[in-house]
Structure formats: C-alpha cells, structure tokens
Amino acid sequence: MLDLLIAGGGPAGLATAIHAARAGLDVAVAEPRPTPVDKACGEGLMPGAVRALAELGITPPGHPLRGIRYLDSGDDTRHAVAGFRHGPGRGVRRTDLHAALARRAAELGVPVHPVKIDAATVRQDADSVTAAGLTARYLAAADGLHSPVRRRLGLDLPDPRPPRYGLRRHFAVAPWTDHVEVHWSARAEAYVTPLGPELLGVAILTGERAPFDAQLAGFPSLAGRLPGHASSAVRGAGPLRQRVRGRVAGRVLLVGDAAGYVDALTGEGVSLALAGAAQLVRCVRDDRPLDYERAWRRASRRHRLLTDTLVRLRAHPRLARLIVPTAVRLPALFTGLVNGLA
Template structure:
C-alpha cells in the first residue's frame, strides 16, 4: 500500500462526533465493541444551537454517566413564556419518566464532553478526519466502510456497519441515495451570544409572538418563537426560529432577530454593544425526514435522520435517544450467528424509531401545518397562556414530556392524540 494511504478496521465506524455520534459510540463501546468515531473538526468546536437541554436530554446524559454537578452546567426549572403582554412561568413537568430539571451548556464544550465520554468508554476518536465517501462491496452494494482524509493522507476505515451521524446535510446518507423528504417540517434558527449585566436565571425564556416586520401593519404572526437562554456568568444565548411545511415561504431571519431584540427591555442589554458573536443560522429539517433509517449496512441517527422536534426545533434530545437506540440494535445484531439474523435485527431499527417518535412527529407536523395560518398562530399565542390547563398541555406537547400512565387530563389528551395519529 502506498505511503499516502492507511487502512484500519473496527466493529463499527461512526461518522460525526456530535451528540448523536458520541452517544452511539459510547453505548457501543460500553457493550464491548470496537468503535471508530470520526470527526471532521477538532475539539473544542462550536455548533449553531440554542444550547438548551430539556429533561429528555438530561435523562440520556444521566444514562451516559455524565457528571451534571461539575462546573459548566446551568440548571433550569422550566420555561418563562411571553405572549400578548402576558408572562407565565411553567416548571418542567413532574413525570415518572424524566427528571424535573433542564440544563444549558454551550455546544463548544458540550460536544467535546460527550466525545470524551465516548473515548473513556473505549471508543477510538479521530479528530480532523473528514470522511469523503462510503466504501461499497462491489458484489452486494453493501457498505463496508468509509474513506477519509487527515493531514493530507487518505484513510480507509472498514467495518461491518457504519453509522451516519454527520448532521442534517449528511454526506453519508446522500451517498446511499437517502434524500430529505420535502413534505416534512423545515425549521430555520438564528442565534447570537451576548454578555450583559443581567444576573443569571434558572428559567429558559421564550417569546411566542414573532411578527413579520415586512408584513403590512405588522399583522402577520410567524410560527416559531424567540429565546433567551442563560449560559452562565452573564452570557446569554439569544435567538429565534420559525418552522413551516411550505418550502416556498421565505423569511429574513436576521432581520427578524434584529426587529425582535430591538423590542426587548433596554435594561436587558440585548443590543449591539453587548453582542460577542455575529449572528449565525442554520436549517432544522425535522420530523424524521430521511427514510429508511437503515439500509445496506448503514444506520442514520440524529440530525442525519431528521430527528428534530417539529414543534420546538430541539434536536439534542433525539440525537442522544436515537444514538442509544441505534447502539442497542447494532449490539443485538452483531451478536447474531448468521448474516440473515443480523439483517433482520438491523431492519427493525426504523420500526423502533417509529414506535418511539413516529406518532409525536406526525402530530407535530399537523400542528405546524395548522399554525402556518397566521390567524391560528395568533389565536394560539394570544390564548394559550391565559388558561392554566391549556398552557400546561401546550408546554408538555411542545417539549414532548407526556407521561402516558398519568391521570392528569393534559397527559390523557396528548396520549389519546398520539394514539389517534398514524406514525408516518
């Protein structure tokens, strides 16, 4: 082999060391498998995100043995919501299945922490390693590894299975012919960091009434919300996001952010003088917009599979959960004695994702379609906070924190809705 090429083997190659990839690698390594975790960047590195973690994500972090009492974490009690002149505080629901607190931590060190946790479990992390293509078996067209470049050297990493955890654009998924579905919700988020004199807070803050500044008389309310999340030490993650199923709708999100922040209280210092970063944005294709999530030796997880909440735009929860699920399926499959048995186990992966999230994502898509009507969005933003039972129900639905065994009326309503909609 030429000096400019190298080759390594593993039981599983995981492409992308974000939350989905690191969670997958951690759980695989915990099962005793030899895992290569490939990351194109070098840690620490930033990712565009709101940085807020709901109790769903906290549950997964606890399962990974992450020390949530160490410095760097900001613990949150819930959400402080603003709309139509109202302000209400909604504590995270007290459910049997999830912790009663959330967290905030910047992606710059959050992702690094997760990758280090995977390393400690036994995964082999290779940074500055840009995966360029999949390697296919010429006879079966099955994935048998990937090619990558690092320091000008071409590498080939072979494994019986490859996990694509390389984000929403997912070069790996596209290489396998798995394109994003256009009938799924598409969110767009922008955010910026500010350092102010305002003291830290233990609530996430969200504004439900985003008005399109280009619409006549500012009467068009957009489906989405603005956020102010406490990062700690006077630093704030400030941003907003909108979501739609109609790809023809065009919104200038930077102008929208400028218009919204200009209307915030002056004493909060969310202004140009206190900004510490430029405005950055990214797309949030959600609702499991790539299918199937398993094909010919490759599994999709996290954003690569469109595992983003269509209502909140939250992706870290589902990245961690789908990473764990993919690791469980892979571990079971590789323990089977024949190729046919292994394939049957792997083909069950999309069904597990459907069982776990399909109904909720379908319901979320229907809600997104409804609030795409400015009149419906205005009605929800105006009235959802006025009535305690309704706002509790909306909060649980937004964060996907329903307890199916609870006797609470809101939980029963959401559970019935989830059973009624198809997991499509």
C-alpha cells in the same frame, strides 16, 4: 474488523460511540474537525436529555432550567409558564456539551480518526461496510442535518413546505429567568436560554431570510434588554425540516439530525439524538438492523406529532396568533404537553 464505524463526531456520533463502547462493541469515530465544534442551536437541554447524559456519565456545566415560558411579543405581559415536573433541564453551551461528550468517549477508549468519510466511497456488502479505509460490520451516519451519506444512499425526500431557518447569538447579560423563554411574533420565534451567570443564548427560528439584528427587531421588548451585549458571532442553520425515506439502508443506519428533522421549535434535538443512539446500538448489538427503523419511529413519535402540529399552525398567521393565548387559557394542557416532551 470494527463492530461499528461512526461517520461524524458531533454530539449524536459521540453519544452513539459511548453507547457502543459501554455495550462492549468495537467502535471508532471518523471526524476530521478538532473538538469542540460550534453550531447554531438553542442550547437548552430538556430534563430527559440531562438524565440520559447522566446515565452515560456526563454532567456538562451550565445553568439550571426550571421550565418553559411562552410570551406574546406584542404584549409580553401575556405569558404561559410550564414548570418541569421531573427535575430541571440545563442550558449548556454547544461547545461545552461537545467537549464533555468527547472526554467521556476518550475515557472509554473510543478512537477518533481525523478523516472525513466521503459518501461516494462508502461500500457495503452482505457482511460489512468500508469507508475511509476502515471496515466495520455497520456504519452509523451521524453527519448532520444535510447528511452527505443520507443523500448518497437516496434516502432524502423533497419537502413541499416553505423552509424554516435558525439563527443564534450569545449575549453577555445576566439571565433574568431560570426558564427557556419562547417569544412569539407574527412570523418568528425567539428562544432565550440562560447559559451561565452572565450569558444568554438567543436563537431565532423563522421562515424569512434576513440578518439576525433585523430578525431581533421583531421582538422589541427582548431587543431592548440586549443592546451592546453581543458576545459571539451569529451562526445559522437550515433549511431545518429534513424528510427522510428511512433510517436504514443495508448496513448503514442514520442517527441524530441525519435521521430526519422536523423543527427546533420544541428544543428536543439532543434528547432525540441520545434516544436514537441508544436504539441504534441495541440493534447493532443484536445484529438486527431492520429493527432500528421501528425503534426510531417509536422513540420520536410524540415529538414528531407535536412539533409538526405547531409548525403547521405557525404557517397560518391567524392560527399562529392563538398559540400563546391558548397556552395562557389552558395552563394544565400546556404544562402537560411540555412535560410529555421534556
């Protein structure tokens, strides 16, 4: 019998597997898709994520990131800059990150079974969990934003707020900055992330359903630097906010986006997945699964508070217009908040 079976071989699932293997646990991953798998994301790793990956023996290729820059799309001469104080972040293609995690898991001997865990067939008793013909003491559900396992366990909560969505596309353009640029408009944000010598990722977060090009037109200065340079198809994700009743149901524990998601606004998805993976493995190793809920809340508290506050401000147009001017007027506060998260 395995110590830990992981449903999902994305970054969160593989990070959990790597932590488990390093802790001496007998672990396996169930993932039917070949590696790497692409998805819509901002692709900017904060310094904390870069350090956490390095501790796991992973240094993915990418572009150094020196900080965050907020810009007003109506007047991009008005901007606020916060440099990272404790080392650089890194702009990394999602596929490169996934491949690097998969290589490290393989080096540690983690088996990846090409099967999909059907949430309806997950069975657990006082001592074990069985799914897809595999039995383990615990199951980690790392099956994504709209986790079927989470839904099957009745851990989803309704969200009364208007949904937000993400769209991402790449452009074959030399980066003009070594910061992640966040362009704010009345109804959306555009995130520009340097990924390589001739590659940028542009992710747009918005509450409005419209094609990528229509959304990009809301940022005329940015759009003017990108015409004719698209190098990938558009990928989308959402609704982004996922409210979750709890992260533990018997011997099943949720990790990564499956554990609940506020918004991509602060770019901490990978950092939180890595932190959650480490806490989950610690609780499994100690055979104290109920401790995981408290550990996850503690690890994510600062992110949830700040991100939820920004999303609530964004929902009110008059308040949203104050975000960049406030960051400009209070640079020490802006830098402190960025580094507190980073």
